[in-house]
Amino acid sequence: xxxxxxxxxxxxxxxxxxxxxxxxxxxxxxxxxxxxxxxxxxxxxxxxxxxxxxxxxxxxxxxxxxxxxxxxxxxxxxxxxxxxxxxxxxxxxxxxxxxxxxxxxxxxxxxxxxxxxxxxxxxxxxxxxxxxxxxxxxxxxxxxxxxxxxxxxxxxxxxxxxxxxxxxxxxxxxxxxxxxxxxxxxxxxxxxxxxxxxxxxxxxxxxxxxxxxxxxxxxxxxxxxxxxxxxxxxxxxxxxxxxxxxxxxxxxxxxxxxxx
Amino acid sequence: xxxxxxxxxxxxxxxxxxxxxxxxxxxxxxxxxxxxxxxxxxxxxxxxxxxxxxxxxxxxxxxxxxxxxxxxxxxxxxxxxxxxxxxxxxxxxxxxxxxxxxxxxxxxxxxxxxxxxxxxxxxxxxxxxxxxxxxxxxxxxxxxxxxxxxxxxxxxxxxxxxxxxxxxxxxxxxxxxxxxxxxxxxxxxxxxxxxxxxxxxxxxxxxxxxxxxxxxxxxxxxxxxxxxxxxxxxxxxxxxxxxxxxxxxxxxxxxxxxxx
DNA sequence: CGTGAGGTTGAAACCACTCAAGAAGGGTGG
DNA sequence: CCACCCTTCTTGAGTGGTTTCAACCTCACG
Numbered sequence: 001x002x003x004x005x006x007x008x009x010x011x012x013x014x015x016x017x018x019x020x021x022x023x024x025x026x027x028x029x030x031x032x033x034x035x036x037x038x039x040x041x042x043x044x045x046x047x048x049x050x051x052x053x054x055x056x057x058x059x060x061x062x063x064x065x066x067x068x069x070x071x072x073x074x075x076x077x078x079x080x081x082x083x084x085x086x087x088x089x090x091x092x093x094x095x096x097x098x099x100x101x102x103x104x105x106x107x108x109x110x111x112x113x114x115x116x117x118x119x120x121x122x123x124x125x126x127x128x129x130x131x132x133x134x135x136x137x138x139x140x141x142x143x144x145x146x147x148x149x150x151x152x153x154x155x156x157x158x159x160x161x162x163x164x165x166x167x168x169x170x171x172x173x174x175x176x177x178x179x180x181x182x183x184x185x186x187x188x189x190x191x192x193x194x195x196x197x198x199x200x201x202x203x204x205x206x207x208x209x210x211x212x213x214x215x216x217x218x219x220x221x222x223x224x225x226x227x228x229x230x231x232x233x234x235x236x237x238x239x240x241x242x243x244x245x246x247x248x249x250x251x252x253x254x255x256x257x258x259x260x
Numbered sequence: 261x262x263x264x265x266x267x268x269x270x271x272x273x274x275x276x277x278x279x280x281x282x283x284x285x286x287x288x289x290x291x292x293x294x295x296x297x298x299x300x301x302x303x304x305x306x307x308x309x310x311x312x313x314x315x316x317x318x319x320x321x322x323x324x325x326x327x328x329x330x331x332x333x334x335x336x337x338x339x340x341x342x343x344x345x346x347x348x349x350x351x352x353x354x355x356x357x358x359x360x361x362x363x364x365x366x367x368x369x370x371x372x373x374x375x376x377x378x379x380x381x382x383x384x385x386x387x388x389x390x391x392x393x394x395x396x397x398x399x400x401x402x403x404x405x406x407x408x409x410x411x412x413x414x415x416x417x418x419x420x421x422x423x424x425x426x427x428x429x430x431x432x433x434x435x436x437x438x439x440x441x442x443x444x445x446x447x448x449x450x451x452x453x454x455x456x457x458x459x460x461x462x463x464x465x466x467x468x469x470x471x472x473x474x475x476x477x478x479x480x481x482x483x484x485x486x487x488x489x490x491x492x493x494x495x496x497x498x499x500x501x502x503x504x505x506x507x508x509x510x511x512x513x514x515x516x517x518x519x520x
Numbered sequence: 521c522g523t524g525a526g527g528t529t530g531a532a533a534c535c536a537c538t539c540a541a542g543a544a545g546g547g548t549g550g
Numbered sequence: 551c552c553a554c555c556c557t558t559c560t561t562g563a564g565t566g567g568t569t570t571c572a573a574c575c576t577c578a579c580g
Contacts, residue, residue, distance in 0.1 A: 079414065079418060081418075081422075081503075082503070082505065085422065087417065087418040087421050087422050089414050089417060100407055100410055101407060101410050101411050101414060102407070103403050103404055103406075103407035104404055104407035104408040104410070104411050105404070105408075109411055109414070110414075129396070129399055129400065129403070132393075132399070133392075133393045133394075133396060133399060134393075136389070136393060139389055139392070139393060140389065143363050143389070143406075144363055144364055144365075146363075146403075146406055146407070146410070147360055147361060147362070147363035147364035147406070148364040148365075149410060150360055150361050150364070150406070150409060150410055150413065151361050151364045151369055153410065153413040153414060153417060154339065154349050154361060154369070154370075154413060156417060157347065157349060157413060157416060157417055157420065158339060158341075158347040160417065160420035160421055160464060161347050161420050161461070161462075161463075161464035162341070162345065162347050162461075162464065201421070201422075202421075203421075204420060204421035204422065243341075243342065245342070
């Protein structure tokens with residue numbers, strides 16, 4: 001018990017032992033796999049040395065070798081344009097897979113870069129398919145994860161298609177909070193590891209617009225911004241601005257303060 | 261031989277016999293499957309009566325039972341918002357799968373509606389997974405298709421994020437043309453089965469903007485619009501406006517007329 | 521031949537962008 | 551430890567692309 005407690009503290013940072021012991025096992029590929037089959041997955045999943053901030057995991061044009069699961073830290077994926085410009089596609093938090101777009105034609109379509117010190121597991125895609133064919137629970141979970149990515153992209157699409165700058169930013173903060181809560185962290189205290197530029201690009205806005213709106217939402221008492229720390233002061237208001245249904249307990253652990 | 265020729269004429273419209281004989285077999289799920297294994301797929305794929313224009317295939321909230329492959333016609337998927345508004349997510353042409361977002365949590369997140377008389381194959385998802393576990397080529401192809409959907413959504417994302425209305429519309433027409441060519445049709449003669457409203461919604465624009473820009477592109481000699489028929493007059497110019505690399509042969513079968 | 525949905529065109533308003541300048545960290549070297 | 555620089559972020563003013571509002575057109579259909 002005592003050594004176990006100690007280990008839990010450095011849980012996210014230590015090098016991988018096995019999926020079975022991973023703190024993200026309920027989110028990531030191993031979710032739902034019977035203990036007896038876990039070993040098969042463990043045999044194909046590879047540890048990697050952590051990436052430093054700015055280091056890239058793969059680049060557009062690279063041949064697909066592995067899929068990657070973020071274990072700690074954050075990855076940013078972006079599609080480079082023809083004139084040096086790029087579109088940020090997504091941010092990958094612990095437990096989320098990266099590289100799935102490459103399956104379409106065995107080629108990565110994005111650059112993936114670590115926004116902070118980031119550990120990943122590398123999963124050789126070919127071997128993953130082999131194991132998935134033998135372990136139905138893994139197959140199911142893999143399909144769920146890739147479909148979840150699809151849903152996330154579609155949410156992102158809706159944000160870019162029909163919403164104002166204000167709504168987009170609120171939605172971004174809201175969904176970031178929700179994802180953090182999904183991995184058991186406090187969703188009201190955000191560390192924005194990405195720059196204003198990244199956020200703006202991701203949301204299809206100008207950097208200045210993001211800055212202005214962060215200030216405005218702070219003035220309105222919805223959030224509290226201090227450099228790259230964002231505290232969600234009024235989760236209910238944030239959800240309302242984001243146009244999201246307010247779920248009791250979801251990104252709003254405290255009592256509703258403003259009624260309705 | 262003679263009856264075969266006759267059948268080819270009504271190829272897309274007749275009721276399904278088997279994936280083996282389907283004219284879309286090189287695009288859809290059966291692509292790459294050895295003939296010996298094809299029968300296993302055929303046993304789970306179900307024919308459906310064609311949908312009439314406006315008829316819906318599934319709705320947001322429905323439990324996932326089947327995935328669907330368009331065989332002829334066009335499906336529109338859209339995510340309904342809280343206030344009656346909706347965001348069009350995509351248009352599904354023959355050979356493309358619909359319903360993949362539902363795998364994430366066994367629930368459809370979109371409404372899928374036929375924009376014209378549309379035939380689909382229904383594939384019970386559970387049984388598809390079973391067969392995929394036994395037939396590696398099917399597993400691979402399924403993964404490729406779902407990943408392709410991801411790539412398509414990401415392209416759409418880029419269009420909505422960083423491009424002007426003009427570029428978005430050009431990109432829309434360009435990619436529509438390319439997809440038609442992928443299924444062997446003439447990509448320069450488009451029938452827009454979707455309304456201006458659908459296009460505008462899909463592109464995150466106002467209906468009026470789409471209308472104005474279609475007129476403008478016609479005046480400039482890039483396309484020729486007549487009601488719901490669009491002829492791509494200058495594929496190279498269209499690709500350039502769309503910000504897409506011009507691929508010889510891709511959406512430009514004829515000689516380049518305007519140089520460069 | 522009327523009716524209505526779908527589409528076009530015009531004018532005015534507005535949201536977000538661009539350009540520009542300044543402030544606020546966070547390093548780095550003296 | 552401080553001065554300096556450079557990156558990142560904030561704030562302001564003016565511009566412009568797109569939207570909104572509104573009228574009109576035009577087919578398709580009963």
